[in-house]
Amino acid sequence: MLVTVLLLLVTLCAKGGNGVETEEVRRPGHVSVVIVGGTGDLAKKYLWQGFFQLYVNQVNNGNTFSFYGGGLSPADQATPVLFDILKAVSCSKDVSQERCALLKEQFLRLSRYRQLKSLEDYQDLANHIEKKLEEEGMTEAGRLFYLSVPAFAYADIADKINSSCRSTNGAWLRVVLEKPFGHDFRSAQVLASQLGSSLKENEMYRIDHYLGKQVIAKILPFRVENKKFLDPIWNKQHIERVEIVLKETLDVKGRIPFYDQYGVIRDVLQNHLTEVMALLTMRLPRNLSSSEEVLQNKLQIFSSLLPLGKNQAVIGQYQAYRSEVQQELNKTKDHVSLTPTFAAVLAHIDEAQYEGVPLLMISGKMLDERVGYARILFKNDIFCLKNHNSIHCKPKQIVFYFGHGSLQYPAILVSKNLFKPDLINSEWKEVTEHSDISVLGLPISDYYVQTPTEQRDAYVELISYIYAGRKNSFISTENLLASWGLWTPLLSSLASSFPRIYPGGADNEGLLDIRLKGKDIAYNSEVVIISRDQMGGTSGNGFQVMQGKFRSADMVSAWAEELVEKLAADIQEAAEAAVHESGVFHLALSGGSTPLALFHRLALHHFSFPWRNTHVWMVDERCIPLTEVQSNFYSLHNHLLQHVRIPYYNIHPMPVQLNQRLCVEEDGGAQLYEKEISRLVNGSSFHFVLLGVGYDYHTASLFPGHKLDEFGESLVALTESPAKPHQRMSLTFSAINRAHKVAILVMGKGKHELITQLSRVKDNPDKWPVTGVKPANGRMVWYLDYDAIIG
Ligand SMILES: *[C@@H]1O[C@H](CO)[C@@H](O)[C@H](O)[C@H]1NC(C)=O
Ligand SMILES: *[C@@H]1O[C@H](CO)[C@@H](O)[C@H](O)[C@H]1NC(C)=O
Ligand SMILES: *[C@@H]1O[C@H](CO)[C@@H](O)[C@H](O)[C@H]1NC(C)=O
Ligand SMILES: *[C@@H]1O[C@H](CO)[C@@H](O)[C@H](O)[C@H]1NC(C)=O
DSSP states (O other), rough: OHHHHHHHHHHHHHTTTTTTOOOOOOOOOOEEEEETTTTSHHHHIIHHHHHHHHHHHHTTTOEEEEEEEEEOOOOOOOHHHHHHHEEEEEOOTTTTTTHHHHHHHHHHHHHEEEESSSSHHHHHHHHHHHHHHHHHHHHHHEEEEEEEGGGGGGGHHHHHHHHHHSSSSEEEEEEESOOOOSSSSSHHHHHHHHHTTTTGGGGGEEGGGGGGGGHHHHHHHHHHHHHHHHHTTTTTTEEEEEEEEEEEOOOOOOOOHHHHHHHHHIIIIIIIIIHHHHHHSSSOSSSOOOOOHHHHHHHHHHHHHHOOOOEEEEEEETTTHHHHHHHHHHOOHHHHOOOOOOEEEOOBBSSSSTTTTTTEEEEESSOOEEEEEEEEEEEEOOOSOOOOOHHHEEEEEEEEEEEEEEOOOOOEEEEETTTOOOOOOTTTEEEOOOOOETTTTTEGGEEEEEEEEEEOOHHHHHHHHHHHHGGSSSOOOHHHHHHHHHHHHHHHHHOOOOEEEEEGGGGGTTOOOOEOOOOOOOEEOOOOOOOHHHTOOOOOOOOOOEEETTTTTEEEEEEHHHHHHHHHHHHHHHHHHHHHSSSSSEEEEEOOSTTHHHHHHHHHHOOOOOOEEEEEEEEEESSOOOTSTOOOOOOOHHHGGGGGOOOOGGGEEEOOHHHHHHSOGGOOHHHHHHHHHHHGGGGGOEEESEOOOOSEEEEEEEEBSSSSGGGOSSSSEEEOSSSSSSSEEEEEEEHHHSSSSSEEEOGGGHHHHHHHHHHOOOOOOOGGGGGOOSSSSEEEEEEEEHHHHOO
């Protein structure tokens, strides 16, 4: 026993130096490993080998094991299949042949096939484990279930495990799951809540096999070890861009029924590349071994990512994919799949450290080479007048090279004009012997190169992490949902986009090259090789922006996206005209969800907007603190103001909170706002007022049934809403109708009924408040999207 404890301490200490520590104090004893789907492809290719390796590494550490391959087939059929797989496991080079033969023999003796179909099968397994423990007088350390089965079976199996396979003696339970974890945010949430009813969060190990790759697992430790070099340069002042790239040469033939449902974004970007991006950009945890801290810092990055829209992605599809789909899904010759097999996505992190730094994530099938890497390209601020070949004139970069490609081995490369990275432990070594190759534009001799002393398969690594309870190498529920939260809106906005068709392999040439245009991304070459035929019979959207009349005022209509573009352009035009004329632009904005797309458009695309000369006012406000999510100002601030360079003193939230109370008449908030308007806005006439219309025809916070004429000449008033929070502060018609221009934005199918009604009714502000908008000397324009018009 003493020897065991000592050995355990030695391993813990050895690992400690590596930043790897066990999360639960390991209790020596017996571990039962169950691979459900134990004769399937993944198990055959990787899992058994991984568990054999675990066994070899742990056999002298005081723990004992039994291994079960589970499956739906009866034991007499599946047992020979399982043993054929088990016989194929191999030892690493440093194990002698005799010792290897002995270890394999032991491993085979400890392994069994069990049919796992019904609840009774799981109960029998649990009874068997308990009986064995009792017979051999062993304490139990834990039970590890590896579900190598299609995702639809997870919930059911997890339920069976919960109801019959939990140990009663305090041993741990760990259940390992493989992707896909859902198809979008909703389905991931449903699956997570189903699993959550059977398993505790700390019992679930969702695998992203990328996190088992040695170079990727090393990203955080590398950042910590080289903090003194990286701290001064790991920011927007120095980073030109970050690229995370996984190129594949294979097609997806034979996997189409799965792949066509997912496509490259769900298959690779949502999980592998997103995880790498988070590891590269998250704040460094003070304690690398603390799963909670790593998770919290990762989640922080997810919440700081700017939303991904259509303009932040390009997609492609290899030419032969279409006929492969027709074949494998039994479709006719005119069937077209829009599933992308290539995607490049441009993300941005809305944090001072990374503001404006492009983060590119790129992956595809049927490309020219197989390679995976993440590169941080730094700005080179040295101008070389003559000798462009001297090292300080060359690209400055750090490359995390996952494998394959020209280099052929996993490595971390730091260009010599940056710094010489520290080597902290013996698991990595420096490579100094170089063949004559280049990596991403630099000859390898221009890099400091580090590689693992021993290359290990990702599954071998992950299985050892599961065994060690190292949760930070797995995907927690929160992490998963945050990632889907980022990708789901992009996936929906791309759902009807046509991918660019590419021939595949070397023939792709420059067809998939991409170009960054501010916050947007596009293919570099404009060649469009989508023929009518490839598009199938779809008519496309023929509608453009149209001008017309609505309620005898001007109307602009278009599909939502174009409508928002047009409105944003009109606001900028008004701003430039006003600034030209009087040096200042007074803009009054509404709250609610409809203008959010407009705010994003203004924040992300209108870089020349004269914000410095713009004053932003509120059309109305809820009587709640401005820091609450439902506050109109809060939303305006989050979606627009914090992204643009507008001086603080040009921002005018409504004073709904005075003397530590909300909208009390005596506090005179409305009068205060009115005074501020009169003081700053010439003639109290805003240049541009943006309004919306509610389902009850209210506009601003002017609701039906309110005696709106009671406000007289006041510009600002306290009003009552039928919805909570009831109290509001609002501009009155007196203020609105003095404006130079009033825009009323109405979007979405849900507003169709309202628009139909409005096209018929006469002016009657008491009943339909929006009909009271009548600028005396200004212009009024309705911005209606086709969904609202057509329904
Ligand atoms: C597991 O099953 C038990 C009932 O057998 C139930 O009370 C419990 O909530 C389930 N889930 C977890 C996470 O333990
Ligand atoms: C780091 O976190 C691990 C796991 O939570 C913990 O065991 C260890 O004590 C922590 N180390 C420090 C220095 O706080
Ligand atoms: C397509 O048809 C073949 C033969 O008729 C059949 O074996 C196969 O299951 C079908 N595949 C799908 C996806 O329907
Ligand atoms: C204020 O408005 C009046 C009337 O619209 C205009 O004549 C005057 O030039 C404006 N003043 C400034 C400073 O813009």
